[in-house]
Amino acid sequence: MESLTKFWPLIYSTIKEFWSITEPHIEEAAIRNDIPVELYFYSELGLEYFSTEDFQKRDPFSNPEQFEKLFAHLFFKGWIEAPMRDGRHQVTEKAREGARQIIQAGDSHLSTLEPLVDINLRKLVILLKQIVTANDAAPEPPQKWATLKRFRVADNDSPWLAQIREHLMDLFAYRDDSHLSAAHPHFGRAGIVWSVLGSVWSGSAVTADQMTESLAFRGYDVNDYEVAIQAAVQIEWLESAEIPGAFRPTTKGRELREQAEGLTNEHFFRPWSAISPDELDELFDLLTKLRDQLHELKKR
Numbered sequence: 001m002e003s004l005t006k007f008w009p010l011i012y013s014t015i016k017e018f019w020s021i022t023e024p025h026i027e028e029a030a031i032r033n034d035i036p037v038e039l040y041f042y043s044e045l046g047l048e049y050f051s052t053e054d055f056q057k058r059d060p061f062s063n064p065e066q067f068e069k070l071f072a073h074l075f076f077k078g079w080i081e082a083p084m085r086d087g088r089h090q091v092t093e094k095a096r097e098g099a100r101q102i103i104q105a106g107d108s109h110l111s112t113l114e115p116l117v118d119i120n121l122r123k124l125v126i127l128l129k130q131i132v133t134a135n136d137a138a139p140e141p142p143q144k145w146a147t148l149k150r151f152r153v154a155d156n157d158s159p160w161l162a163q164i165r166e167h168l169m170d171l172f173a174y175r176d177d178s179h180l181s182a183a184h185p186h187f188g189r190a191g192i193v194w195s196v197l198g199s200v201w202s203g204s205a206v207t208a209d210q211m212t213e214s215l216a217f218r219g220y221d222v223n224d225y226e227v228a229i230q231a232a233v234q235i236e237w238l239e240s241a242e243i244p245g246a247f248r249p250t251t252k253g254r255e256l257r258e259q260a261e262g263l264t265n266e267h268f269f270r271p272w273s274a275i276s277p278d279e280l281d282e283l284f285d286l287l288t289k290l291r292d293q294l295h296e297l298k299k300r
Helices: 007-032 038-045 064-076 093-116 121-137 145-149 160-187 191-202 208-214 222-234 251-274 277-297
Strands: 238-240 247-249
Touching (some): 007 038, 007 093, 038 093, 038 145, 093 160, 093 277, 121 277, 145 160, 160 191, 160 251, 191 208, 191 238, 191 247, 191 251, 222 238, 222 247
Antiparallel strands (some): 238 247
């Protein structure tokens, strides 16, 4: 397992390189065609139905109020239907086509970069697809909500880089499924408290102000984080640090987070037994080279 854990930081950093290249083109296409760019972001949550309950099955860490506000806007503009009795909004075919159109704008730009990428892209697609297929066949846990629901655009006829991006996003979804299966029993509906523990445990943010800034995309304000920090203190996950307003994990909090991270890795990497050691070495080499080359290409 230890030899495999090096893969997730590499996968995530490669995904971020893809985002940095494709998202400017996706956002430009959304503006040009008057399509909400949120359809791109929420495609990872599925484009069949929108509801706060469904969204929180993959993202229990964001403020649900921001979902409700967006639903109202999308309904007013005709991208989703009126809520049904269970509170879900059916997503229109117009919205799915709009999402496909703007995502393909990003993939089209990737196709122009393929001649500049000096690795065996076909081989990388084959290796990634082996893992994605093994994930699909693996028994739960994790529960595969994110894996099953995400809206896919690239297919076997798409350019190699688009297929690689799609497979990496499938792995990203499976990672989320793995983490939620490992962590959700510990925090229930209090996802913000788990976020607070994670921020302090990793050292990325140790005060409410820092969390408000670093986790701005979550939609919570400083008061929300102050309350969540106090909740984490009460259940003995956090304690005050030497610097006023700063916190550190308790032994209990640190062990709990490390236990969840270990179980996340166990869930995530279990299907990788389908890949031989030589193939794993080749996958790591190809992904590393791709990430580094994408980093250089985004400067063009």
